[in-house]
Amino acid sequence: MTMPFTLRSGGAASWALRLVAGAVLVYVMFWIPTQASNGVIDTCITALTLMAAAMALNLLLGYTGQISIGHSAFFGIGAYTTGILVSRYGWSPFQTLAVAFVVAFVVGALVSLPALRIKGVYLALVTLSLGLVFPQLIKAPKMEWLTGGARGLDKTGFKFTKKNPTYEIFGWNPWGNLRGENVKPFLYWIAMIIVIIVYLACRGVVKSRAGRSLIAIRDNETAAAVMGVNLAVTKGLAFGLSAALCSLPGCLSAIRTGNVTPDSTNLTVLGAITFLIVMVVGGAGSLWGPIIGSALYVFVTDRTGDWSDKEAIPAVLRPFFGWSHTPPGSGIFAVVLIALMFVAPFGIVGMWHRVVRRFVKVVPRPAGTGTIDTPATAPAEA
Amino acid sequence: MELFLQRLADGLSQGSVYALMALGLVIIYRGTGHLNFAQGEMALFCTYVVYQCGEWGIPIGLALPIGMVVGFALGAVTEVALIRPVAKKSPFAVFIVTLGLFQFLNWLDGAIWRDQPLPNSGVGSVQQQFPSLFPSKDTDFITIFGADIKLQSVGVFVLVLALTGALFLLFNKTKLGLAMNAVASNAESAKLVGIRTNMVLMVSWGIATAIGALGGVVFAGINHNVNLTLMFTVFIYGSAAATLGGFDSPGGAVLGGLIIGVIENMAAGYADEWVGQQLKVGVAFVVIVVVLLVKPSGLFGTAKVERV
Amino acid sequence: MSLLRAQGLTAGYGPVTVLNAIDLEVNEGEIVVILGANGAGKTTTMRAVSGTIPRSGVVEFDGHDISRTSPDAIVRHGLAQVPQGRGTFPELSVEDNLRAGAITRRDGAGAVAADLQRWFEQFPRLAERRSQRAGSLSGGEQQMLAIARALMSRPKLLLCDEPSLGLAPLITKELFEVIERLNAQEGLSVLLVEQNANLAMHMASRVYLLETGRIVASGSAAELSADDTIRKAYLGF
Numbered sequence A: 001m002t003m004p005f006t007l008r009s010g011g012a013a014s015w016a017l018r019l020v021a022g023a024v025l026v027y028v029m030f031w032i033p034t035q036a037s038n039g040v041i042d043t044c045i046t047a048l049t050l051m052a053a054a055m056a057l058n059l060l061l062g063y064t065g066q067i068s069i070g071h072s073a074f075f076g077i078g079a080y081t082t083g084i085l086v087s088r089y090g091w092s093p094f095q096t097l098a099v100a101f102v103v104a105f106v107v108g109a110l111v112s113l114p115a116l117r118i119k120g121v122y123l124a125l126v127t128l129s130l131g132l133v134f135p136q137l138i139k140a141p142k143m144e145w146l147t148g149g150a151r152g153l154d155k156t157g158f159k160f161t162k163k164n165p166t167y168e169i170f171g172w173n174p175w176g177n178l179r180g181e182n183v184k185p186f187l188y189w190i191a192m193i194i195v196i197i198v199y200l201a202c203r204g205v206v207k208s209r210a211g212r213s214l215i216a217i218r219d220n221e222t223a224a225a226v227m228g229v230n231l232a233v234t235k236g237l238a239f240g241l242s243a244a245l246c247s248l249p250g251c252l253s254a255i256r257t258g259n260v261t262p263d264s265t266n267l268t269v270l271g272a273i274t275f276l277i278v279m280v281v282g283g284a285g286s287l288w289g290p291i292i293g294s295a296l297y298v299f300v301t302d303r304t305g306d307w308s309d310k311e312a313i314p315a316v317l318r319p320f321f322g323w324s325h326t327p328p329g330s331g332i333f334a335v336v337l338i339a340l341m342f343v344a345p346f347g348i349v350g351m352w353h354r355v356v357r358r359f360v361k362v363v364p365r366p367a368g369t370g371t372i373d374t375p376a377t378a379p380a381e382a
Numbered sequence B: 001m002e003l004f005l006q007r008l009a010d011g012l013s014q015g016s017v018y019a020l021m022a023l024g025l026v027i028i029y030r031g032t033g034h035l036n037f038a039q040g041e042m043a044l045f046c047t048y049v050v051y052q053c054g055e056w057g058i059p060i061g062l063a064l065p066i067g068m069v070v071g072f073a074l075g076a077v078t079e080v081a082l083i084r085p086v087a088k089k090s091p092f093a094v095f096i097v098t099l100g101l102f103q104f105l106n107w108l109d110g111a112i113w114r115d116q117p118l119p120n121s122g123v124g125s126v127q128q129q130f131p132s133l134f135p136s137k138d139t140d141f142i143t144i145f146g147a148d149i150k151l152q153s154v155g156v157f158v159l160v161l162a163l164t165g166a167l168f169l170l171f172n173k174t175k176l177g178l179a180m181n182a183v184a185s186n187a188e189s190a191k192l193v194g195i196r197t198n199m200v201l202m203v204s205w206g207i208a209t210a211i212g213a214l215g216g217v218v219f220a221g222i223n224h225n226v227n228l229t230l231m232f233t234v235f236i237y238g239s240a241a242a243t244l245g246g247f248d249s250p251g252g253a254v255l256g257g258l259i260i261g262v263i264e265n266m267a268a269g270y271a272d273e274w275v276g277q278q279l280k281v282g283v284a285f286v287v288i289v290v291v292l293l294v295k296p297s298g299l300f301g302t303a304k305v306e307r308v
Numbered sequence C: 001m002s003l004l005r006a007q008g009l010t011a012g013y014g015p016v017t018v019l020n021a022i023d024l025e026v027n028e029g030e031i032v033v034i035l036g037a038n039g040a041g042k043t044t045t046m047r048a049v050s051g052t053i054p055r056s057g058v059v060e061f062d063g064h065d066i067s068r069t070s071p072d073a074i075v076r077h078g079l080a081q082v083p084q085g086r087g088t089f090p091e092l093s094v095e096d097n098l099r100a101g102a103i104t105r106r107d108g109a110g111a112v113a114a115d116l117q118r119w120f121e122q123f124p125r126l127a128e129r130r131s132q133r134a135g136s137l138s139g140g141e142q143q144m145l146a147i148a149r150a151l152m153s154r155p156k157l158l159l160c161d162e163p164s165l166g167l168a169p170l171i172t173k174e175l176f177e178v179i180e181r182l183n184a185q186e187g188l189s190v191l192l193v194e195q196n197a198n199l200a201m202h203m204a205s206r207v208y209l210l211e212t213g214r215i216v217a218s219g220s221a222a223e224l225s226a227d228d229t230i231r232k233a234y235l236g237f
């Protein structure tokens, strides 16, 4: 087969492509908070929240092959750490991020102890029950003094008052108006910063020596042990870091809505399943998979959110939807997920790589001159 | 003492539901080595079907068999259309498909029946509450050693014992049972003696889902209602029961379910301050973790149960 | 008359082709032996015949074209295979193993019980252990169980893949005597795979020599032993 294009990894053309893509990305990043409507910004924050959680989960599943259906618990740890410190102890929301990170890291590392011996679907079972226990723990009477029980906590976000200053750069104000009139752009930037932190952390880990030992573990544990990878420490760190990163979007959710309740979706098992699903749809084991999966998920749910109103449904689809007021987003996405397992088990990113490889020949860098490539498309074995 | 007996009875009747869920999981696991994460939601769908039958005026005695038949069909179709094609690719793909099914069915139930508890359900419920298989009024109890035991608890327990007996006969006295045992033991050889393994797997999924449907209906009957989160915890208790009994042992599943039901109720009753109604599900978590760490094959499972 | 006839039989695993268009025939009442070194493709041949791996070419059995038939349906036609490594059901009792062997039969519980009795008489050591788990049997006992299980389906042709593997010589001898007796008394046709040429040549009606997926020689046992080059290169005596 002839390749219409050839791309040399690290070559000039490759850099040019990256530069263009980066510029577009940055442009969109700034366009949204400054130009888009409040509704769109809000949807983007939802997407960013999901992205950060799915990326954190991806670090675990995509790169170590450990399955967790309980990451909602770590998300919840983030939400409640922020919630408790802000509403009960008057901390500033920003300070709570660091605390949440540490708390979730410790809990995650503890959970990884049994995970050293329990694998595959059994680990999935353990984490699933962890995800189920977490909201109940929050609601337990003994915890009520701290967590507010089933009612949850309120006043967990920033206090926007008329007296807040409004910061401008040369008359341009990308973060909205902090006098409580237009705070969405400000929240958007917090979300964006969290996503960037999580992305950089994942990227750093994956491209480092530690990352290579993670991948070695996923592919073959015995071989990894022979190679001198310390399984216990590596797995523990991976689990801890994944949990810690997953707590950050949790903090964000508390800051954003100003309240925390144990029954909000992202804190329950359904949330954990959503993290997992968007990650797999996007492409487990690739850096961009969770980002694309989350964006798509939020796009679909947003577009179909008003389908509870029969008139909003496109005519051809009307017989299938709109029997009740349940929006079809999660149903559609579940079908997409199942269908993907038939045609492209490596997700959208994997599919993309396959298509690209058909038309573009990517020449890797000569060995020894750079970091290893992202192992884009191999899924974790259960 | 009375309190103890009452809690024991409650535990056994709840444990019976877990036993049903665990039986379904074990029957599928034995055949294919897959853990069906959608088991609870498949049962819930059938439970909603039974509820809908009630709305149409069909008595529970007839609605239950209808629900179980729907369950059988749902399980069989799932195995043939969704599980079998991806099982060739990887176990991970099967895991993801069961999760996708979990989410899809949960969504579908909501799309059809709305997320509202009976009796004031969104479809204008004519039923006061989810129909119970057994007398469930406050006055329906028998007194044993001074303890008032609900007739419902007795009925559920007896029902599960009867089903266990029937399954025992199926597995040990029929050709189908023999074929299922053979496939569970060595699928390759099962083909070589002429067993239609595809058929056996399809029927296994069907039976497992039908049993799950029974579990869902019984549980909804105990709770007097059906809602979208009904089976989340039941699934985890069922998994804990299967883990405790051993993932490839049907008898172990039943015993595991009963044990967990009793532990749960005793813990919630006697350690009210610490466990209470909220943290009951912690019992399942602890059982799963401890069994997997200490004896992964469970009480009655064979060592074949791998942990990979 | 030919009972089994394979023509241009090609098979392998995934992208790898192991068998290259081999021709093979078993007539009624024969014991046909396939000889070959480790990795020659003997087991692959058995699997291709019994339909447990994808194959191409023509396979006819007892007048039926079975080249597209699933393994379980092939058993129903009267072809039973004892796989390499025995393939018993370790968690099932000895008796249930045998009953599983008869699962395709439609001639009633009485006939099955009679056969059960018969094989228990034929293999008294199995009778002693009838309710024991098959996994707890010794290697020789498992091999007997595997053969008895295959015979429970009342096959016209028995495929036997290296029954002597890992068995003590005395037990192997006993096993081969049973197979010869069945052949002589019941007219059971047998396709037998062996590495141990010495043992198998005595009972073979005809022999095929397999080397890296091809048949390199065939003929009666006497013919092959008479050929010096073949004897030295393959038979090792």
Ligand SMILES: Nc1ncnc2c1ncn2[C@@H]1O[C@H](COP(=O)(O)OP(=O)(O)O)[C@@H](O)[C@H]1O
Pocket (backbone or CB within 6 Å): C013, C016, C018, C036, C037, C038, C039, C040, C041, C042, C043, C044, C045
């Ligand atoms: N399941 C398998 N997958 C891939 N290759 C196999 C498999 N089984 C056997 N082979 C290969 O096929 C060839 C023939 O094997 P086999 O038929 O088992 O030989 P024999 O039974 O004569 O010792 C060998 O090279 C072996 O490596």
Ligand SMILES: [Mg+2]
Pocket (backbone or CB within 6 Å): C042, C043, C044, C084, C162
């Ligand atoms: Mg062999």
